[in-house]
Amino acid sequence: MTGHRTDEHPHGADRLCEAADRVYSRAVRRGRVPRHDADHVPCLLELGLLHPDPDDMDWLVPTSPQEVMTRLLRGVYDEISASHRRVGSAVAAFDRYAGLGGRAPGAHHGEGTSALRVLDGPSRIQAALDEATEACTTEVLTVQPGGIRREHELSEGLHRALALRGRGVRMRDLYNHVARHGQGLLNYLELMGDAVEARTLDEVIDRLILFDRTVAFVPANADRTMALELRHPGLVAYLVTVFERLWRLAVPLTAPLPDTRIEGISHREQSIAALLAEGHQDAVIAERLGISVRTCRAHIARLSETLGAASRTQLGVRIAQVGLNGPAGPLSFPDQSGQPDQESRTVR
Structure with missing residues (x-):
């Protein structure tokens, strides 16, 4: 591979150059390729898509597509997790720095600036959510972590959900896979009809509610007795991006979870x-x-x-x-339009 530079192939395993695609495809079909076939595509070795055959070093064998997909998805999950941590750090820093100076013009007493408000106590959180619900006209995005949703948890926000449905607002909800087994959630989705679309993931981020992509609510402490109301356009856009990436990885509630391909393991x-x-x-x-x-x-x-x-x-x-040390199953339900697809309908 003398004379070939890495920057001649500036791509990752998810978007191979045309030459690399031909060689890797041939290796997958045939089980191996001669080493000299990869001389002009060093990217395949650098990305770990080809490696020497231990039985004959003059040949290269491919890493399985399933293993490559697992590796890529692990990177996506890590990126999302790191992004969520950065959002938390940014919010904490902003809150701390904002408290160093005088009260900003137009700020409510004791509540921070209009771009970031600390809501202390369930009653103030509920009031802020009701206010945002009344102002919402288009879309609500939510992430609901935890296990099977209890009836009282679902009923707490039911009046807001019904008000949104009455105005034609579309809602998309993300849950853990385990929430599929809760009858309360299924009853709630049946009641809401086509106004709500739901998907599930193995893991989701902490609770998040986004109204019209202009205001977001996130927990401010572990027991969720405090919340942050975010209206800064940069922070809200960032959280929307996090939600959309999780949504594309999630499984529609009406679709079965993918088979692990290993008998006896769920x-x-x-x-x-x-x-x-x-x-x-x-x-x-x-x-x-x-x-x-x-x-x-x-x-x-x-x-x-x-x-x-x-x-x-x-x-x-x-x-x-047995290869179980990666994320569960390569999942992809692409949504090219930026809107939820028809496969993510609720249980009817």
């Missing part, structure tokens, strides 16, 4: 396996997937039995051996 167990491989404890895994610690441990026990692992250490080895 989609949820594959998600747990991926988090175990990252070194997370049971309580952290349970929180991220919206399930109880007891349920999480039951799945881990079943996973150990299925994979024939007698200990946690052995389970980690077996997870890597």
Whole structure:
């Protein structure tokens, strides 16, 4: 590969150059290609899409497309997680710096600036949400983390949802996969009809509500007794981008979860396996997937039995051996128009 520079192929594994596409496609079809076929496409080796055949170093074998997709999706998940952390840091910094000076013109006493308000207490949060609901005319985007939604949680915001539906406002909601098993959620979506479209993911970010892409609400503390009302255009646009990326990765509620392709292992167990491989404890895994610690441990026990692992250490080895140490399933439900597609309809 002498004489070839990396910047001749400025791309990632998700968008190969034409020459690399031909060589990699040929390698996948045939199982391997001669090493000299890759001389003019060093990007395939640099990206780890081809690697030497241990039985014959004059040949190169391809990394499986499934493994490549898993790697790409892991990068997307990491990017989204990092983005969410940066949003939190930016909001915290803005709040701290805003408090160093005098009260901004037009600010409400004790509430910060008009671009960022701290809402202290459930009553003030509810009042702000009601105000935003009344002003909303087009679209509401929400992320609802946690497990199966309880009836009282759903009923708390039902009056706002019905008011929005009455004005023709469209709503899109993101939940954890486990929320699919809650009858309360299914009843709520049935009541709302075509006004609400729902999708699910293994993991979602913390609670987020966006009205007309102009105002957003996020929790300000762990027990959600305080919230931030954000109206800064840059922050709101950033949160919209985060939501849209999660939406494209999510599974429509009417669609089944993808098969793990490994007999006896469910989609949820594959998600747990991926988090175990990252070194997370049971309580952290349970929180991220919206399930109880007891349920999480039951799945881990079943996973150990299925994979024939007698200990946690052995389970980690077996997870890597069978390829469960990546995100669950390559999912893609593209939406070229920027609007929700017809496959994400609610359960009717």
